Amino acid sequence: MTGAPLPGRIFQGIPRFFHELYRELDEQGRSYTPLCQDKTRLLLLSGAEKAFWVQNIWLNPFKFEFDTISEAANALRNIQRNWAPVLFTQFRRGALIQEKLPALPDRKRPFPWKAPDTPMGCWTLLDERTLVASPCCTSAFPGGIIEFEENKTDPPSRAYLKLWEALSLAGTWPQKGERCIDAGASPGGWSWALSELGAQVLAIDRAPPEGRILDRAGVEYLKHDAFTLRPEDLGKTGWVFSDVICYPPRLYAWIEAWLASGLCKKFVCTIKMQGPSDNESVRRFAGIPGSRVVHLHHNKHELTWFLV
Ligand SMILES: C[S@@+](CC[C@H](N)C(=O)[O-])C[C@H]1O[C@@H](n2cnc3c(N)ncnc32)[C@H](O)[C@@H]1O
Known part of the structure; x- marks a missing residue:
């Protein structure tokens, strides 16, 4: 040989x-x-x-x-x-x-x-x-490639799998009672996963999550455009999550405001692509000190940015 x-x-x-x-x-x-x-x-x-x-x-x-x-x-x-x-x-x-x-x-x-x-x-x-x-x-x-034991009955969509994957990669996740903001929450897969961990979830979306998600202990819903809410409007929180369908610069501007506010230190956000990928925005996310951008096994035409 x-x-x-x-x-x-x-x-x-x-x-x-x-x-x-x-x-x-x-x-x-x-x-x-x-x-x-x-x-x-x-x-x-x-x-x-x-x-x-x-x-x-x-x-x-x-x-x-x-x-x-x-x-x-x-x-x-x-x-x-x-x-x-x-x-x-x-x-x-x-x-x-x-x-x-x-x-x-x-x-x-x-x-x-x-x-x-x-x-x-x-x-x-x-x-x-x-x-x-x-x-x-x-x-x-x-x-x-990572595959999880799926829950095929409780979550309203399979989107929770990419959240599980991101948190597994990060090696940390919300603890019982920790406050989480879930932007672009509907139909409620991520809110379901976070409330399963015992977190206190504020689900923000223009459309409501499914009723069974709203009924879960620890889940509160705010009907709003997430990006017109400033960090100061939402207050101190353990985590900010976003799975909002939007152009990457819009998400970046919101995250910049959060980082400047000092009101949150941990983030997991999907960077969604519409048409050809916007790698210039991706590089700006990746440039945020201490953070990572990856394509998860459960991601589609999108990347995941996280800072924990
Ligand atoms: C891919 S879905 C989220 C799926 C969700 N993470 C789950 O696990 O079920 C994207 C959501 O973003 C919401 N959305 C789009 N623009 C928004 C905005 N500016 N503010 C809040 N929600 C928005 C849509 O209504 C949609 O429910």
Whole structure:
């Protein structure tokens, strides 16, 4: 077996949003090499670069040639325990290699759940004898994917899953009795999730959440345009959440006012895209000290900004 580090990082694109990654990279004049000529899901970029429209970034990739399935599996096992396959060719051979690796937990996660600190590697096959792998990746979830034990009866929409994912990534969530503002709350998935944690929720929306959400202990509703309410109107709060459908600059201006007011320190907001993504606004969000912008597994054509 021979192995060699690859020069740079591998960007694993998001199925359905590959075009957004290319656009983001093109906008900044960054050059990249598709790892495989006919497949564009994994891109190699030189240097320690980042991007928003990625499912995962492979931080220290290397490539090695192998002859047998056992040789490939042993090479990975000798480095660490956790390896997630990301295959787009050689599926049968890939499955045989994965069978020889320690099993990954395949059960769905409960919430609250904190992502483990142990490294989660990724690997792929370029052809029958060439494996590319990275022991460290930006996502703690296998291949950048997390699934939860869903509640299919109580929440009125599946939107709560992206809130659960963001809070799991952040490693912290509202505590019992903590005050939360949920802007763009209807039909009430996030308010449901927050009230399940025992938080005191002020749900703000122009349209009311479903009745069963309004009936929940700790949920109060304010019918209003969230953005015409100043932080001083709403007062001190533990968290501000926003899932409002709006152009990103509108949300940014509201968040700027919150940061300037000092009335809240923790935020989770969806940056929704209408048409081509507004990466200039995204970069402004990402520039807020201590914060992160990610594309969650449960995000659609949107990104999530959080500061905790
Ligand atoms: C994607 S939905 C939110 C889903 C919600 N997070 C859930 O879990 O069910 C977006 C909401 O934003 C609301 N909205 C749009 N503009 C708003 C504004 N300026 N102020 C308050 N709510 C707004 C819409 O009425 C809609 O209910």
